[in-house]
Amino acid sequence: MRAHAAEAGLDCVFVPLCVDGRNLNLSLEQAYGTRSDGRYLTQFENAAIVLPTDRRPPLAITEDGEGNEWLPEPRPANGRWGVAMAEALLGAGMERARIGVSGLRRGRVSHARATDGVVNHTAYAEVLRRLPDAILEDATDAVGFARFVKSEEEIACLRKGASIALAGIERMIETARPGLPSAELYAAVMERMLELGSAYYPLALFASPLGTPGPRFENPPPDLVLHEGDLITHETAAVWGGLIAQELQPILLGAIPEAWKPVVDLQREVFYAGLELMRPGTPLGELIDFVNGFGAKRGMRSLILMHGRGYGNDGPLLTPQDRGSPELRELRLQRGNAFVWKPIAYSADEQIEFSTGGSIVVTDMGGEQLVARELRLISSSPSVEREAR
Amino acid sequence: MSDPLPRRRSGGVYTQVWDGYSLAERDRRWNAVRAAAANAGFDCIFVPLGNGVDARYLTQFRASCVVLPADGHPAIVITDRGSRNTWLPEPRLTSRQWAEPVAEALLDAGFEHARIGVAGLQGGTFAHVSSPQGVVSHSPFAYVLSQLPNARFEDATDVLGRVRYLKSAEEIACLRRAAAIARAGLDAFLEHASAEPAVLQARMLGRMLRLGSEYFPQSLSVSDEQVRADINAVWGTQIAQVVRTVGADDRRAREAFELGLEHMKPGIPFAQLVHAMSAFGAEPRLQGLGAGDDGPLLPGADDLSFEANTAFVWKPVAGGVSFGEPVLITAQGAEPLGVS
Numbered sequence: 001m002r003a004h005a006a007e008a009g010l011d012c013v014f015v016p017l018c019v020d021g022r023n024l025n026l027s028l029e030q031a032y033g034t035r036s037d038g039r040y041l042t043q044f045e046n047a048a049i050v051l052p053t054d055r056r057p058p059l060a061i062t063e064d065g066e067g068n069e070w071l072p073e074p075r076p077a078n079g080r081w082g083v084a085m086a087e088a089l090l091g092a093g094m095e096r097a098r099i100g101v102s103g104l105r106r107g108r109v110s111h112a113r114a115t116d117g118v119v120n121h122t123a124y125a126e127v128l129r130r131l132p133d134a135i136l137e138d139a140t141d142a143v144g145f146a147r148f149v150k151s152e153e154e155i156a157c158l159r160k161g162a163s164i165a166l167a168g169i170e171r172m173i174e175t176a177r178p179g180l181p182s183a184e185l186y187a188a189v190m191e192r193m194l195e196l197g198s199a200y201y202p203l204a205l206f207a208s209p210l211g212t213p214g215p216r217f218e219n220p221p222p223d224l225v226l227h228e229g230d231l232i233t234h235e236t237a238a239v240w241g242g243l244i245a246q247e248l249q250p251i252l253l254g255a256i257p258e259a260w261k262p263v264v265d266l267q268r269e270v271f272y273a274g275l276e277l278m279r280p281g282t283p284l285g286e287l288i289d290f291v292n293g294f295g296a297k298r299g300m301r302s303l304i305l306m307h308g309r310g311y312g313n314d315g316p317l318l319t320p321q322d323r324g325s326p327e328l329r330e331l332r333l334q335r336g337n338a339f340v341w342k343p344i345a346y347s348a349d350e351q352i353e354f355s356t357g358g359s360i361v362v363t364d365m366g367g368e369q370l371v372a373r374e375l376r377l378i379s380s381s382p383s384v385e386r387e388a389r
Numbered sequence: 390m391s392d393p394l395p396r397r398r399s400g401g402v403y404t405q406v407w408d409g410y411s412l413a414e415r416d417r418r419w420n421a422v423r424a425a426a427a428n429a430g431f432d433c434i435f436v437p438l439g440n441g442v443d444a445r446y447l448t449q450f451r452a453s454c455v456v457l458p459a460d461g462h463p464a465i466v467i468t469d470r471g472s473r474n475t476w477l478p479e480p481r482l483t484s485r486q487w488a489e490p491v492a493e494a495l496l497d498a499g500f501e502h503a504r505i506g507v508a509g510l511q512g513g514t515f516a517h518v519s520s521p522q523g524v525v526s527h528s529p530f531a532y533v534l535s536q537l538p539n540a541r542f543e544d545a546t547d548v549l550g551r552v553r554y555l556k557s558a559e560e561i562a563c564l565r566r567a568a569a570i571a572r573a574g575l576d577a578f579l580e581h582a583s584a585e586p587a588v589l590q591a592r593m594l595g596r597m598l599r600l601g602s603e604y605f606p607q608s609l610s611v612s613d614e615q616v617r618a619d620i621n622a623v624w625g626t627q628i629a630q631v632v633r634t635v636g637a638d639d640r641r642a643r644e645a646f647e648l649g650l651e652h653m654k655p656g657i658p659f660a661q662l663v664h665a666m667s668a669f670g671a672e673p674r675l676q677g678l679g680a681g682d683d684g685p686l687l688p689g690a691d692d693l694s695f696e697a698n699t700a701f702v703w704k705p706v707a708g709g710v711s712f713g714e715p716v717l718i719t720a721q722g723a724e725p726l727g728v729s
Contacts, residue, residue: 025441
């Protein structure tokens, strides 16, 4: 990261105090992602850091100054983050420097949903006031591209998180039945993942009659009861070592209609075909076009859905609504990139939509699922066979 | 590539949150904030991006930005795509782009030369008490400043926070339910206190989630002999907290708790409670309860007096052990929301 920042002519990379995601009240990923750069560089839950590009030691700031193994003696903010950050920058000789600030706006591969950035205003305004001759500019990508390539330790954490998420899904399959309050289902899944050591990362749950869109819940749905024929879809995520892994497994409380089966098959095919293509060097544009054209060869439709995985609000975001900017399309996969991969398949008339998937890592051999599991639509009901492929 | 995109049938982006307060409650909140803003000389209260707690208080949306004119003109609310509720059936919608529509809202309301009270710019006495640097997101706020160079933006955290501090009957009902859920969490804590911390956390949260609580972080402190839990439950956005320690003799802390209740009556200064605790040999620990990061705090706010229809977690510490319960201040005095 220092090397990239130095190449860009920056004297330091500065991660300022960022807003508290829980208070921001935006999406789950944004909530977890607001302070992700600080976590990535310090292992503190909330920290600011000044990282000079000339390899002098970093200066970290935490609320109480309590240290950890990486940074035994951070500076305490004692509630005055603006002052503490300004003094750290001045102490590092940055009063006339070119300072790269991470989190001022959305990056290409981090803070991916935070169009307006994540930086706390009042503290940052104090820094601007105290360093009038410095040039502060956005450098979100300087940290983002370092985060984009995962180390073996980070991949191991994601793998563990994915296995916990899968355990949560298994609990969901055991528990889901018509007549059950959705809050019970929600609690059962969360309880399972927490007892396995995941940090709390809310289950995102949808439950509604097959073919009828329902709202998304990120807390126990009040007064909602499961019914025969409901399709339960969800994003089940677990956090281990600060990294977020996500797995998906739709569950139908009833028999799978014949019309759905070819769509489920198509989704499975495009999932695995996409993995084959995810080799280092592949431009994202090639992957987008491949996935978006895959279904047509089978008389149906398919679209890409893939997000970066890591410390929170990771990018890039490849969504059905976005065919990819030129800059994004030119971005090439690298060994150690991690994603949640969940392409969408549609019937020819687009009345049926199906998506499932989970966390994957890019290897020299292509994309690798972080937990081995088959992709399918689970049919779970006392009145029908347990599952269908 | 040129084919129209299929419409998404499942998934989607609209996140449903609890939004069960009545229209009368909306009007009570808005009118109270308007009156407080006018009294403070503000032309409007502005809740910018980053201040999700105050925004939810005023809109019942998960995420929004709010411009609430003090003179009774309609509120302008910008919220996530797909959001609508009974309070705001037709809000302005955005999709991850907040800066421009928010600046536009202030300009549309005619505030280019106004005195604008910003909620969340600093930590306050009644709200955002743990965020002395405030909660406002920089880039969209800087954009707003650039688009309204002749307006004056000043902190108004406590203008809105003071309104939040005084609870309505609907809010008190929600707080009671949150307290009951927290009590269920306490039962789980006492049943599983000897379990591994992750399992203990899971059992407590599992119990409360089953009862419909929204998530709020719990605090567990585990030492060789003691386990302390600060157990939080949420219903109707109201957060209730109970505090217990297993493995320690908490009789003195319970006595301090009971003694403190006698000093929590409308009109009694907080300082009197502090004095009583000092005489007893306990540390007063008091924090406002409500929609999140509420105040006032003891120690700290010694110059205030108790008022009816306010709520606190009262958790004195005696002999190094804490005992805490949610407490409602009524006209008659303090009402613990369920001690056992």
